[in-house]
């Protein structure tokens with residue numbers, strides 16, 4: 001039985017006319033590494049000319065993946081089979097803000113047409129499917145500082161064997177509950193033979209025998225062309241797949257779940273919530289006959305074995321998963337500069353404010369880093385996300401608000417008393433927010449204090465640099481491409 005998974009990695013689409021999630025390079029690579037534990041299958045990964053060499057280096061050179069098991073194919077997504085249709089109806093401005101790329105979504109179907117049919121089963125799988133957002137800690141195994149968020153024991157040949165058996169002669173789909181929890185919408189009821197919206201088909205993993213694929217691709221194409229031309233707009237592939245599912249129920253074998261979340265990462269949901277709602281990973285457990293599976297013995301113990309130097313800020317950033325170090329996500333390496341800049345504060349009492357403390361990819365990482373670095377710290381965090389409150393502890397206070405709103409910013413002064421030694425803006429990264437935050441808070445920075453703005457390369461933040469220069473305080477500034485540091 002020969003099996004092939006088709007996937008793609010295009011990590012630099014965020015903010016472009018194609019749309020995509022920001023900073024996913026590391027995530028997609030480490031996740032795909034985990035999926036490759038299904039060694040009885042071959043993988044084909046579509047990518048861009050730009051990303052090809054670094055992907056080869058990562059998988060072939062750094063991780064010894066065989067060139068037989070994983071192949072890459074360069075593909076220009078602006079020239080997909082469906083591009084003429086997409087170009088007619090896509091709203092480019094909305095797409096620039098979107099984290100989804102319809103060119104890739106539709107290509108999940110048309111890429112199959114380039115296959116020579118030498119495999120028995122073909123599946124589409126999202127390269128980023130294996131991650132700590134949907135896999136609970138007990139199944140995450142790696143102690144590599146990045147890999148540990150993605151390396152899941154549930155994707156292996158046992159999973160693969162059971163997936164194929166379950167698929168059988170039909171086409172395999174995954175379906176999410178669509179009424180009680182997150183509502184994913186549907187296409188207009190008029191397209192349904194009999195309208196139903198209980199289940200929303202997801203586009204992360206699907207497939208079946210090669211003979212079935214042709215039929216599915218034809219139905220997908222017919223639907224997408226007819227509906228887009230009628231409604232003069234573009235739909236996500238999942239909405240079309242949900243329609244296909246309901247109009248052709250006999251073609252599919254499917255597994256159902258209720259929520260993506262699991263017990264470890266959504267603590268606002270009660271134990272009872274997870275009794276009533278089936279998490280996505282339960283499907284992986286079912287395909288793994290999980291009773292027999294060796295679960296991760298003790299993740300915390302493994303992670304703690306990694307030695308680190310408390311005064312080495314880069315090591316601390318890496319340990320806690322922050323992208324301020326040189327290991328995670330965009331690997332900004334700001335810590336090299338901060339370590340020198342902030343060393344005079346090491347043995348003093350430090351009052352610090354950080355705007356933005358809750359990156360969904362590494363929540364609380366910078367708080368953990370700063371509280372480990374400074375011996376005697378009063379830390380104030382400010383974030384728009386109310387869930388950040390849960391990071392509060394003895395020397396950490398969290399204030400909730402929007403840095404684009406001066407009234408919210410004033411709350412910081414009221415609740416902290418101001419007089420900060422260090423203020424660090426790692427929030428929205430919007431130019432106007434940088435200026436409003438600085439003008440509101442600068443009087444509450446101590447004389448000689450440090451004010452840092454991160455990620456000037458994001459959005460139009462080069463304007464921030466211009467604004468600072470126009471204030472005639474150039475002698476007080478340190479600036480590079482990504483960072484602005486002002487000393488009062």
Ligand SMILES: C[S@@+](CC[C@H](N)C(=O)[O-])C[C@H]1O[C@@H](n2cnc3c(N)ncnc32)[C@H](O)[C@@H]1O
Pocket residue numbers: 322323324354355356357358359360362363364365366367382383384385401402403404426427428433
């Ligand atoms: C890059 S993350 C911060 C990462 C964190 N400093 C670290 O290194 O671990 C950006 C944070 O800014 C917050 N944020 C985004 N827009 C904001 C706004 N307008 N006001 C306040 N916080 C905002 C987000 O909720 C997110 O937690």
